[in-house]
Amino acid sequence: MRDRIGKKVRGKKGRYKIIQALTTKGGMGDVFDAETMDKSKTEVVIKFAQTNKGIFIEKLHREAEFLHDFQKSKPEGIVAYIDEADEKEEEFFLVIEKLKGQDLAKIGSKQLDEKTVIKFSNEIAGALHYLHGCRDVRDTYGIIHRDIDPNNIVVAKQNEYRQHDGEEHCVLIDFGAATGIKDAGSQIGKKGWSCKHNFLPPYNVSQECDIYALGRVMFYMATGQLPQNCEFPYGDVNFGRMQYKATSCGSSPELSNLIDDMIQFPRHKIQTAEEVIQRLSSLRLSTRQTQRVQSRKYTVQPQRQQQQLLQGPHIILGGHRYPIVGNRCEIGQSHNCPDPNFDCSRGILHPGMDGFDYPHKPDIEIPLIGSPPESVSEFHHIRIWKDNGQWYVRDLDTTNYSAILKKQQWIPLNDGPKGKTMTLDEDFTKLAIGYRSGQRTEIEFSFYKQ
Numbered sequence: 001m002r003d004r005i006g007k008k009v010r011g012k013k014g015r016y017k018i019i020q021a022l023t024t025k026g027g028m029g030d031v032f033d034a035e036t037m038d039k040s041k042t043e044v045v046i047k048f049a050q051t052n053k054g055i056f057i058e059k060l061h062r063e064a065e066f067l068h069d070f071q072k073s074k075p076e077g078i079v080a081y082i083d084e085a086d087e088k089e090e091e092f093f094l095v096i097e098k099l100k101g102q103d104l105a106k107i108g109s110k111q112l113d114e115k116t117v118i119k120f121s122n123e124i125a126g127a128l129h130y131l132h133g134c135r136d137v138r139d140t141y142g143i144i145h146r147d148i149d150p151n152n153i154v155v156a157k158q159n160e161y162r163q164h165d166g167e168e169h170c171v172l173i174d175f176g177a178a179t180g181i182k183d184a185g186s187q188i189g190k191k192g193w194s195c196k197h198n199f200l201p202p203y204n205v206s207q208e209c210d211i212y213a214l215g216r217v218m219f220y221m222a223t224g225q226l227p228q229n230c231e232f233p234y235g236d237v238n239f240g241r242m243q244y245k246a247t248s249c250g251s252s253p254e255l256s257n258l259i260d261d262m263i264q265f266p267r268h269k270i271q272t273a274e275e276v277i278q279r280l281s282s283l284r285l286s287t288r289q290t291q292r293v294q295s296r297k298y299t300v301q302p303q304r305q306q307q308q309l310l311q312g313p314h315i316i317l318g319g320h321r322y323p324i325v326g327n328r329c330e331i332g333q334s335h336n337c338p339d340p341n342f343d344c345s346r347g348i349l350h351p352g353m354d355g356f357d358y359p360h361k362p363d364i365e366i367p368l369i370g371s372p373p374e375s376v377s378e379f380h381h382i383r384i385w386k387d388n389g390q391w392y393v394r395d396l397d398t399t400n401y402s403a404i405l406k407k408q409q410w411i412p413l414n415d416g417p418k419g420k421t422m423t424l425d426e427d428f429t430k431l432a433i434g435y436r437s438g439q440r441t442e443i444e445f446s447f448y449k450q
Contacts, residue, residue: 077127215262
């Protein structure tokens with residue numbers, strides 16, 4: 001790292017001088033303070049791959065691609081891309097904004113007052129809401145950060161690339177582990193913060209794991225305690241749960257219950273950032289704490305109109321909840337039913353198509369994150385229904401197959417070309433459309449009885 005200090009490098013947009021190494025490293029990179037070589041001498045951060053191994057270079061290129069494409073929307077809660085290495089440079093590097101502030105690991109260790117916890121949590125959830133529904137990056141169904149922890153969240157003040165409102169805001173950094181939702185599946189993340197599914201076969205990481213990690217971060221802010229020191233150990237029947245609630249450290253019951261709902265294992269009661277934002281907006285401040293940080297007028301609004309959480313049977317698909325009307329639904333592609341008097345209840349799996357409903361029109365539009373290939377879902381792909389008090393699921397003889405997650409393993413809903421019926425015995429079940437051997441799935445969604 002030392003041989004880079006003082007070095008001058010050329011990016012696609014300008015030249016930079018490396019000033020000093022930062023004390024913290026990126027997960028797969030070496031990070032340096034630098035400055036532009038124009039008259040402004042603007043402070044920036046430059047990130048190099050830790051070694052010349054292909055995986056490290058590939059991850060840094062991927063991080064640069066994500067941050068570059070995020071510029072289209074300029075999300076407030078995500079570190080800003082500035083530049084990357086010119087093609088003539090010997091080493092690839094990424095240039096990002098210099099955030100003036102401290103990471104949450106230092107700030108949260110002192111236990112924050114509840115108003116600050118709510119504010120910071122709302123900002124982080126807003127950033128995740130953008131990522132999980134991101135349409136700016138090509139060939140993705142949305143982005144999963146996969147490495148949410150206090151070291152990767154900076155409480156930043158104004159700089160040359162951010163609005164000069166004089167306030168501090170939470171900003172997500174280090175996208176070296178980030179991936180498109182359809183590409184997730186490898187084991188990654190940090191114990192104590194990452195979703196417990198990440199450390200159990202088949203290492204299936206989804207957007208709800210970012211929500212779980214945010215819940216852990218909220219516990220840390222509200223209590224000042226590292227969650228890994230407060231949870232039941234691996235091997236215990238309660239593995240993945242906390243041994244005590246945030247209320248024991250002075251948090252309000254409402255905030256504590258929200259955190260518990262986010263970090264439930266194996267069933268995540270809250271699976272979307274939108275739901276976190278909704279719950280945060282309704283929280284009352286704890287009267288047992290003294291406010292330490294000045295109130296700041298800053299909120300993150302979800303892209304959809306807020307609505308109360310659904311009661312009764314429903315599915316979560318594309319980051320939103322949708323009711324199952326009439327105790328039966330089918331999900332597939334938009335098409336014309338053979339009988340004009342009968343609603344086939346098709347479920348939208350592509351942006352711009354019809355929605356799903358049963359048994360009467362109009363169908364409910366379900367815009368799925370990203371643009372999955374049309375070959376994934378078939379016209380009638382999967383059916384969920386209730387008969388004599390029992391819920392069932394069946395693949396409708398598809399060539400692309402379906403699957404159900406049981407004991408952390410995907411079980412095909414097909415015997416060769418024929419689909420098979422299985423009972424839905426749990427209150428919460430993960431299902432997939434488009435299943436391939438090797439535990440690979442194309443589109444996953446969740447079914448809730450209540």
